[in-house]
Structures are given as C-alpha cells and as structure tokens.
Amino acid sequence: MHREVYSQPWEYRDLTTGTPGDLRPVVVPHDAVLALPRVADPRQMASGYFPGGKWEYRTRIFAPAHWRDRHVVLEFEAVHRSAVVFVNGDLAGRQPSGSTSLVVELDAFLRYGVENEVVVETRADRDARWYTGGGIIRPVHIVVAPRAHIPLDGVVVTTPEHDAESSLVQIMTTVRNLAPVPVVRWLETSLSSPSGDVVGVDRARVSVPACGEAQVSQRILVDAPRRWSVDTPELYRATSLLTSGAGDETQADRSDVVFGIRSLHLDPRRGLRVNGQPVKLRGACVHADNGVIGGATFDAAEERRVAILKSAGFNAIRSAHQPMSRAMLDACDRIGMLVMDELTDVWTKAKSPEDGSDAFLDRWPSELEAMIRKDRNHPSVIMYSIGNEIPEAATRSGSELTRAMAAATRALDPTRYVTAAVNGALFVMDGAVDVDPERLGGASLEAVAEINTRSMSLEDRMSALALTDAVAELTEEAYGALDIAGMNYQEARYVLDHERYPNRVIVGSETFPTRIDRLWGLVLANPHVIGDFTWTGWDYLGEPGLGRMHYRDGEPGGGALGAYPFLISFAGDIDITGERRPASYFREIVFGLRSEPFIAVRRPHTRGREMKAAPWSWTDSIPSWTWPDAGSDPLEVEVYSDAAEVELFAAGSSLGRQPAGVAHGYRALFEVPYAPGRLEALAVRDGVPTERTVLRTAGTDRRLALSAELSDQDAGGHRLAFVVVELVDDAGVRATDGDLEVEVDIDGPGVLQGFGSARPETEESFVDSRHRLYDGRALAVIRATGSGRIVVTASTPGLPSAYVEVRAG
Incomplete structure (x- = not known):
C-alpha cells in the first residue's frame, strides 16, 4: 500500500455546549483547543489553563465505480482524543488513544459513483499532565490498493549482517489477499543507495491463500554500504512492487520504505555502540x-x-x-x-x-x-x-x-x-x-x-x-x-x-x-x-511554570506549577520559538562541544534575592547587556566555560579573573556595575586568554527586524514560513528591554498559523495577530495557501513597519 495524504476539504464545528455550532472550513492537521479562551480554573492547570471540548470534523469522498474492486483505507495518524468515525452514518472505526493511529477500512461502507460523507467526532479534556491539543492533530492518509496488496507498514527491513565491505539487507513483506480465491503474485524489491543508484534487486513468486496472508523473505547483498549514524545519516530506499505478472497494472501495488544500514550493540562494559x-x-x-x-x-x-x-x-x-x-x-x-x-x-x-x-x-x-x-x-x-x-x-x-x-x-x-x-x-x-x-x-x-x-x-x-x-x-x-x-x-x-x-x-x-x-x-x-x-530539551505548553524561578522571599501563586495566567512550562533548554536559553549553552559546554565562554546576566529584579531549590529552574538570566533600568547596584553576571579561569571586561577594563571549568561547575559569577557599552568574557587556559564572547548594549535608535525561513513543501502540500520578529538597534543588536506589542499582517497566498513569544505567563492567544515581544523577540508561523509572493509585515506604534518576503511554489 502506498500512502497518499488525504487532501480533500474538511469542515469542523464545536459540539462542546451540546448545541452544534456552524460548520467552518479547516485545514488538517488542526488543533481545535488552541483557539479556545483560557480559563483561570485550577482543574485545567495541567493543560496551561486551556479548557477541554468536543468537536466534529466532516469531509466527503467521491468513490468512483472502479473502487468496487479495490481496497480503500483512511488512516488518521492521530486524533486527540476518543475518536469515533462514521461513514455515511454507519460506525466505521474508533480509537480512544490520542496518539495512536486509527485505520478505517472503507470497503463495507462506500457507495460507488457518488460522494460519501465521513464524520469524525472527538473530545479532549483533562486527559494528560500537559497540553495535548485536540482534534485531528496529525495528517490523514488515503490508500487505494488492489484486493491483493501489501498492507500498511507491511514491509520490515533489517540489516542483520554488515561490515565495511558489504551488508546483507533482509526484507520481510506481508502480502494480503482479500479475494475469496487464491492468487499468485510476483514481488520485486529493489534497493536504492543514498545517491539514488539501484544497488540490488530480488524477485520472488508468492502464492497467497483466499482471504489470507503470505510472508515473503528476501535477502539482498549491498556492496560498500554507507552506514547510518548520527554523524552520517545515510538513507537507503527499498521499493517493493507487487504485480500479477501478466502486465495488468490495475493489479499492481507498491510500497516504499526508507531505511538505514547500521548495527546496535549493548553491554555494561562497553555501553552502547x-x-x-x-x-x-x-x-x-x-x-x-x-x-x-x-x-x-x-x-x-x-x-x-x-x-x-x-x-x-x-x-x-x-x-x-x-x-x-x-x-x-x-x-x-x-x-x-x-x-x-x-x-x-x-x-x-x-x-x-x-x-x-x-x-x-x-x-x-x-x-x-x-x-x-x-x-x-x-x-x-x-x-x-x-x-x-x-x-x-x-x-x-x-x-x-x-x-x-x-x-x-x-x-x-x-x-x-x-x-x-x-x-x-x-x-x-x-x-x-x-x-x-x-x-x-x-x-x-x-x-x-x-x-x-x-x-x-x-x-x-x-x-x-x-x-x-x-x-x-x-x-x-x-x-x-x-x-x-x-x-x-x-x-x-x-x-x-x-x-x-x-x-x-x-x-x-x-x-x-x-x-x-x-x-x-x-x-x-x-x-x-x-x-x-x-527534562526538558524543548519548552512546551502546559505544566505551566514548572521551570519558573522560586525565591525565598515568596512569590505569588506558589506550588509546583504556576497560577493563571502561566501557560508555558518554562523548563526547556530551548524556548517555544526555537531560541536557545542560557541552560542550552551551559549544557553544550559541559558536553565538550563549545569552547567559547557564554555570558548570562541575571535580571535586575532578582538582585539580592536567594533562589530556592527549584530543580527544573535555571537562573533568571539572559545573554543581554541592555539594562537601562538597572540602577546603581551591580548586576550578577554568570560566565559559563570549560576553561580553568575566565576573565571579564566591562568597557575595556578588566574586572578580574574567576575560576570556572569542571572543578567549579563550569560557572563563574561576577558582580558588575551596569554601564552601557561592551561586556566581554575570555576563557583563560594555562594562564593564556583564548576564546572570547562579547555582549553589546542595544542603542536607542531601534527598529523591527524580520527574518524568514521557508520550508519545503511536504507530502500534504503544506509549506510553513517561520518568521522571527525582533526589536533591534541600527547595528542589529537585539533590544531585550523592548517588549512592544507587534501586529503581523500577511499579503499574498498565506495565512497565520500561529504567533507568539516565549513569555511564560500571558493572556494573549497564539491565534491572534497581535502579541507582545518577550526579551525583544517573537515568532510568527505562516502557512502557504498557494503559489506566489507572500509578504509578512510587522508593525508597532512609533516605529516604521518592517517586512519580509517569501515566495511559495
């Protein structure tokens, strides 16, 4: 079976109140929860104070007459949660899990030569300890195959034996026959290298019993294999073609599997290899x-x-x-x-x-x-x-x-x-x-x-x-x-x-x-x-405030999680916009992957306050030297380094050296009076300054700056542009003190899929076009709706608008 993304239009409506709302067009994948107003209800704390709901999705599938002799499947990769599927009013499938696929075989429900109505009902409410969203949250696929076919995920590729000279690739294929009579088929499997060259072929005859299955084992030797690893992610492709052998293409089925040649070994003496x-x-x-x-x-x-x-x-x-x-x-x-x-x-x-x-x-x-x-x-x-x-x-x-x-x-x-x-x-x-x-x-x-x-x-x-x-x-x-x-x-x-x-x-x-x-x-x-x-690499919605800072002089909200309007866990090395936080750079240094020191400055409001033990919390620090409201008391500056010592300079003057490196937890702490300009840290190895990192104060002449990254089109025809919105000075230094409200506007074949910042507590909505920057930054995600020029404009009162252009298609 060959999956194709189901691309017919969908509509959905809210059923939460018991009175169905109006059907509205929707693009799948779709999170129906994200647009709901959040509630200050402690029972909804785990989800980031999003309420639950119940929704109905509808689509129509035209079934041509020749489908009578085919096997038709609709595959939902994930519907969160408690999905029930009806086809032409009949119950056709259900899946209580919100992250397990739901495969609906349509043959018994289709009416041929006309459109068929598919209805999906789903609900989600207080079913996890974090934010899950709700609705048809992952792609939907349709499969139209002959009665004798390779079922979904019916090909298993392993590489049981390999070395630098050759690799034995074993392909186990299930062939299913839904017809009431036995059939004979030919299975041809070809292997393509990462470069696209065919490196091996095997052909096997297979007899499949009526309404039954047969297993086919094929072994293909590949010379000079290019092995998959983290550093060399080389991928091969196995293409399996199932035919009648009589040249009847209507009876052909195909499966493509991408795989890698690699081995795993594990023991307590040598660990994982x-x-x-x-x-x-x-x-x-x-x-x-x-x-x-x-x-x-x-x-x-x-x-x-x-x-x-x-x-x-x-x-x-x-x-x-x-x-x-x-x-x-x-x-x-x-x-x-x-x-x-x-x-x-x-x-x-x-x-x-x-x-x-x-x-x-x-x-x-x-x-x-x-x-x-x-x-x-x-x-x-x-x-x-x-x-x-x-x-x-x-x-x-x-x-x-x-x-x-x-x-x-x-x-x-x-x-x-x-x-x-x-x-x-x-x-x-x-x-x-x-x-x-x-x-x-x-x-x-x-x-x-x-x-x-x-x-x-x-x-x-x-x-x-x-x-x-x-x-x-x-x-x-x-x-x-x-x-x-x-x-x-x-x-x-x-x-x-x-x-x-x-x-x-x-x-x-x-x-x-x-x-x-x-x-x-x-x-x-x-x-x-x-x-x-x-816990955790990437920040997430829900478990709000898990990683927020706790201080011994008290804080509003209390408890392990934050009171409303906390939304984000705030425990990630990388925030929800994709920006690395100080903990990420500290980790990179500990891993031995970064030699340059890293400077993180604690926010002035934390000065003199003692942090309580908060195991998922980092210090409330950011890599910025823009603190116009810092006052006269010195700021606490953290410098991370694997070097034995670090030296810190402010405005060109040395503030001395402090021990760092593994013996001191890779961290040195300085107290620095704030003055606009330049803050520089040097790693000192064997008494000699080596690598350096510099922070600069953002100037007062500021502007909005946009940068965009446009993805390739995926199998479902979706292309996303990730647009970073920042407030910067005329030299491009980010103004972390400028948390202005910014509005984004889209001109051309695109829509706003989501917009927001990494601010851990907010009452703003990710589906709105206005958001406050957080530490001078936000992220807008644009989904292309067609081919052509898309212009994204960001504006805020008192500053010129800024725009970036991407071209889809």
Missing part, C-alpha cells in the same frame, strides 16, 4: 506540541525542532510521553538523531481524570503494536520505552505487566532495546504507592519514613530515597525485565547499582537540568550508563 563505535546519549525529553501552533503536527515544524536540537548539541530525543509523530521520526532519520520512543504516561493507575487508564489492559497490545510497526524501519529508533513513571511497577501485578509488555515488544521488534522510565523514589515518597511490605524483603521502611520527614530539596530527597534498599528491591523485578534500566532522577543509584547488579545497563531517562555538570560526569565515568535525557 552504533556501528561498533561507542555512543553516549546527549538526550532531550521532548513533548509533542509545537509551541505557537499548538498540537498540530506539520512536517516542517518537526524538522525544525530536530535541527535546532541537534545544533544545540543533542544527539538523542525521548518522545515524552507518547509515540513520536512520523514526521519527527523522518526528520531524525534525515538529520541524524537517535530516538527513544515512548508508549505512554499511564498504565492502570490514573494520573489525570480522563487519561484512559481504566481501559489500558484492553488497549495496550494494539497501541504497542501500532507504535512499533510505525518505528521499526527507522534507523534513528534504538529503544522503546513502555511507560513513564508507572507507580504500579512496584507491585506484583505491575511487574507481571512489565514482563508481558517487554516480551511483546521484543516479539514485534527483536532488533531494538526495551526500557521504561522508572522513578523509584516515587514508590516510597510520602507513601505515594501502597506497597506490599513482603516485596521489600529485609529492607526497612523506617529509613524511608525518616527521609520523608527531613527538610530538604526535592532533588536531594529523591537522591536519598533512591539509595535506600526499599527502592532497590521495589525496582528489581521491573528492571530485570528490561534491556536498559531507565532511571528518572535516580543518578544516586548509578554506581551503587553497578556493584549490586553488574550486568545492568542504565540510562538517565529523565534528569534535572540544573545537575547536568554532575550528571554528565557520571555518564562519562561509567560505561554501563549510556546517556542522559534532560
């Missing part, structure tokens, strides 16, 4: 939303995220906590990014009122299979996570389910590793899980109780609990069922576990960003620890 080379995972946990365009998944937005993450030094992504989109998987293949694809955030114990945990035991086999069938030809995917912080994993029934899911994963794909993101401290933190004392053996709950009564930071409490015998024994069976022990916030166990379980391989599946200097040291020092995934 890709193509025989050791790899440490510099990982980012990433949620599914795309910032100002919400939960809608467009190829260009996914590719942009992966490219920016890689440029920031990451080489791996964990899809927290739902299966990754096909678009992001494709981008990881092309760009060179390793993937831990994660199935779910919940099993049988609810974390949100409507998260589907009540039906998990019935649903997990099909949802797990759908994820693995989606992933198994992607060279970027190296491991599957079967769950995140599952509390029942500490119980007998949870351990049994862990084993069952791990076994099912290996049966579906024996070429990749199985993990789960486990936070053992949560099993015993303040009695979070009702644990059977018999499972603890000789471990004493008294030690756990004593730790829970101490006054300490969250991260210190988690570390102390992680070291207890109780956590070791409660996680023992679950980890024993996995190939890789995923540890959330349990780095205290890394060395201890190797002594206790010498064959265990560990990955830091979720870690505090503030501890990356210590965490990365542990990763490098311990071969059995294969990497670190920070």
Whole structure:
C-alpha cells in the first residue's frame, strides 16, 4: 500500500455546549483547543489553563465505480482524543488513544459513483499532565490498493549482517489477499543507495491463500554500504512492487520504505555502540506540541525542532510521553538523531481524570503494536520505552505487566532495546504507592519514613530515597525485565547499582537540568550508563511554570506549577520559538562541544534575592547587556566555560579573573556595575586568554527586524514560513528591554498559523495577530495557501513597519 495524504476539504464545528455550532472550513492537521479562551480554573492547570471540548470534523469522498474492486483505507495518524468515525452514518472505526493511529477500512461502507460523507467526532479534556491539543492533530492518509496488496507498514527491513565491505539487507513483506480465491503474485524489491543508484534487486513468486496472508523473505547483498549514524545519516530506499505478472497494472501495488544500514550493540562494559563505535546519549525529553501552533503536527515544524536540537548539541530525543509523530521520526532519520520512543504516561493507575487508564489492559497490545510497526524501519529508533513513571511497577501485578509488555515488544521488534522510565523514589515518597511490605524483603521502611520527614530539596530527597534498599528491591523485578534500566532522577543509584547488579545497563531517562555538570560526569565515568535525557530539551505548553524561578522571599501563586495566567512550562533548554536559553549553552559546554565562554546576566529584579531549590529552574538570566533600568547596584553576571579561569571586561577594563571549568561547575559569577557599552568574557587556559564572547548594549535608535525561513513543501502540500520578529538597534543588536506589542499582517497566498513569544505567563492567544515581544523577540508561523509572493509585515506604534518576503511554489 502506498500512502497518499488525504487532501480533500474538511469542515469542523464545536459540539462542546451540546448545541452544534456552524460548520467552518479547516485545514488538517488542526488543533481545535488552541483557539479556545483560557480559563483561570485550577482543574485545567495541567493543560496551561486551556479548557477541554468536543468537536466534529466532516469531509466527503467521491468513490468512483472502479473502487468496487479495490481496497480503500483512511488512516488518521492521530486524533486527540476518543475518536469515533462514521461513514455515511454507519460506525466505521474508533480509537480512544490520542496518539495512536486509527485505520478505517472503507470497503463495507462506500457507495460507488457518488460522494460519501465521513464524520469524525472527538473530545479532549483533562486527559494528560500537559497540553495535548485536540482534534485531528496529525495528517490523514488515503490508500487505494488492489484486493491483493501489501498492507500498511507491511514491509520490515533489517540489516542483520554488515561490515565495511558489504551488508546483507533482509526484507520481510506481508502480502494480503482479500479475494475469496487464491492468487499468485510476483514481488520485486529493489534497493536504492543514498545517491539514488539501484544497488540490488530480488524477485520472488508468492502464492497467497483466499482471504489470507503470505510472508515473503528476501535477502539482498549491498556492496560498500554507507552506514547510518548520527554523524552520517545515510538513507537507503527499498521499493517493493507487487504485480500479477501478466502486465495488468490495475493489479499492481507498491510500497516504499526508507531505511538505514547500521548495527546496535549493548553491554555494561562497553555501553552502547552504533556501528561498533561507542555512543553516549546527549538526550532531550521532548513533548509533542509545537509551541505557537499548538498540537498540530506539520512536517516542517518537526524538522525544525530536530535541527535546532541537534545544533544545540543533542544527539538523542525521548518522545515524552507518547509515540513520536512520523514526521519527527523522518526528520531524525534525515538529520541524524537517535530516538527513544515512548508508549505512554499511564498504565492502570490514573494520573489525570480522563487519561484512559481504566481501559489500558484492553488497549495496550494494539497501541504497542501500532507504535512499533510505525518505528521499526527507522534507523534513528534504538529503544522503546513502555511507560513513564508507572507507580504500579512496584507491585506484583505491575511487574507481571512489565514482563508481558517487554516480551511483546521484543516479539514485534527483536532488533531494538526495551526500557521504561522508572522513578523509584516515587514508590516510597510520602507513601505515594501502597506497597506490599513482603516485596521489600529485609529492607526497612523506617529509613524511608525518616527521609520523608527531613527538610530538604526535592532533588536531594529523591537522591536519598533512591539509595535506600526499599527502592532497590521495589525496582528489581521491573528492571530485570528490561534491556536498559531507565532511571528518572535516580543518578544516586548509578554506581551503587553497578556493584549490586553488574550486568545492568542504565540510562538517565529523565534528569534535572540544573545537575547536568554532575550528571554528565557520571555518564562519562561509567560505561554501563549510556546517556542522559534532560527534562526538558524543548519548552512546551502546559505544566505551566514548572521551570519558573522560586525565591525565598515568596512569590505569588506558589506550588509546583504556576497560577493563571502561566501557560508555558518554562523548563526547556530551548524556548517555544526555537531560541536557545542560557541552560542550552551551559549544557553544550559541559558536553565538550563549545569552547567559547557564554555570558548570562541575571535580571535586575532578582538582585539580592536567594533562589530556592527549584530543580527544573535555571537562573533568571539572559545573554543581554541592555539594562537601562538597572540602577546603581551591580548586576550578577554568570560566565559559563570549560576553561580553568575566565576573565571579564566591562568597557575595556578588566574586572578580574574567576575560576570556572569542571572543578567549579563550569560557572563563574561576577558582580558588575551596569554601564552601557561592551561586556566581554575570555576563557583563560594555562594562564593564556583564548576564546572570547562579547555582549553589546542595544542603542536607542531601534527598529523591527524580520527574518524568514521557508520550508519545503511536504507530502500534504503544506509549506510553513517561520518568521522571527525582533526589536533591534541600527547595528542589529537585539533590544531585550523592548517588549512592544507587534501586529503581523500577511499579503499574498498565506495565512497565520500561529504567533507568539516565549513569555511564560500571558493572556494573549497564539491565534491572534497581535502579541507582545518577550526579551525583544517573537515568532510568527505562516502557512502557504498557494503559489506566489507572500509578504509578512510587522508593525508597532512609533516605529516604521518592517517586512519580509517569501515566495511559495
């Protein structure tokens, strides 16, 4: 089967109130939640104070008469959530999950020679601990195939044997016959190199029983293979053509699979190896939303995220906590990014009122299979996570389910590793899980109780609990069922576990960003620890204010999350517009990928205030030397560097040297009286100044500046332009103090898909054309609606308008 993006028009309407609204045209993918007014309701805190809703989507499919002898499928990559599909009024399919594909076979419902009405009903409300969006959030495909065909995801390509001289490529193809009589078909599979040259062909005869399936195994030897890796993401293509052998093209079917030739090895002595080379995972946990365009998944937005993450030094992504989109998987293949694809955030114990945990035991086999069938030809995917912080994993029934899911994963794909993101401290933190004392053996709950009564930071409490015998024994069976022990916030166990379980391989599946200097040291020092995934690599909507700054003199809102109007988590290395925050540059230095120092200046309002322990918070600092309201007290300036010392200069005068580098947490702190001009940091190695970084004050003559990046057209015909809007001086220095309200206007074949800034708390809407800049910056995403010249204009009172032009088509 060959997927084609379904391109017929859609309409939708709101059903939330019980009285259907008017049908309106809509482009799919579509996030119906993003345009809803937010509410100051604590029950909606997790979603960023967006309410839930119920929606109906409609489209019409003309079925020509010759489709009577064809097999027609409509595939929804994801509908969030609880989707029900009707065709001509009849129930044709349903999918409770908001991130698992829904395949609707239309043959029994179509009326030929006329249009057929397809109706999709979906709802979403308080079903996750973060913002998910709602509606048909990922692409829809239509497939029209002969009765004897290759089913969706019916080709599996593996590379079981290869070296520098040759690679054996094995292609397993399922051929399905829906006809009531047996058929004979010919399957020809050709392999194309990354350059497009055909490098191998195999042809096989296959007899397929009536209303049955046949499996075809083909092995093709490829000379001088170009192996896929993070640094060399070389991609091959397997094209499978199924024919009758009689020249009847109406009976032909085709499947194209992009794959990579690479090997994986794993052991506690040499860690993870890709193509025989050791790899440490510099990982980012990433949620599914795309910032100002919400939960809608467009190829260009996914590719942009992966490219920016890689440029920031990451080489791996964990899809927290739902299966990754096909678009992001494709981008990881092309760009060179390793993937831990994660199935779910919940099993049988609810974390949100409507998260589907009540039906998990019935649903997990099909949802797990759908994820693995989606992933198994992607060279970027190296491991599957079967769950995140599952509390029942500490119980007998949870351990049994862990084993069952791990076994099912290996049966579906024996070429990749199985993990789960486990936070053992949560099993015993303040009695979070009702644990059977018999499972603890000789471990004493008294030690756990004593730790829970101490006054300490969250991260210190988690570390102390992680070291207890109780956590070791409660996680023992679950980890024993996995190939890789995923540890959330349990780095205290890394060395201890190797002594206790010498064959265990560990990955830091979720870690505090503030501890990356210590965490990365542990990763490098311990071969059995294969990497670190920070929470979080890219900022996201929902869990509002998780990464906001806490101070000991108090703050409005309080609690782990921020009160309304907080919207964004504010815990990402990279903000929702795609700009790297100071933590990202600090991490790059720790990874050993940046030699230049980095300057981050704490905002004046934080001066003299002591930060409370906030494990997902960075200091409230930005790379700016534009502080006209700073006053006379000195500003706190952080300089990040791997050099043993850094020297700071203000207006050309040295302010002295401070120790930095690994021995001092890669960070030096200076107090600097503010004066406009130039702030310069030098890395000092062996007493000699080397690399340098400079900040300059923005002048008073300012203007708006626009820059645009236009994507290629994706399979659905969508092209996005990402337009960065900034306030700058006449030298191009960004004026971070100028948070003006800016309006964007579009002339030509384009519409505003989303517009906004990285401001963590706001009452503005991403669907409006007006937004305040944040630190002098915002992002507008324009979707082309046709070919031609698109002019994007930004304006604000008191300054000349600025524009940028892109040409679509």
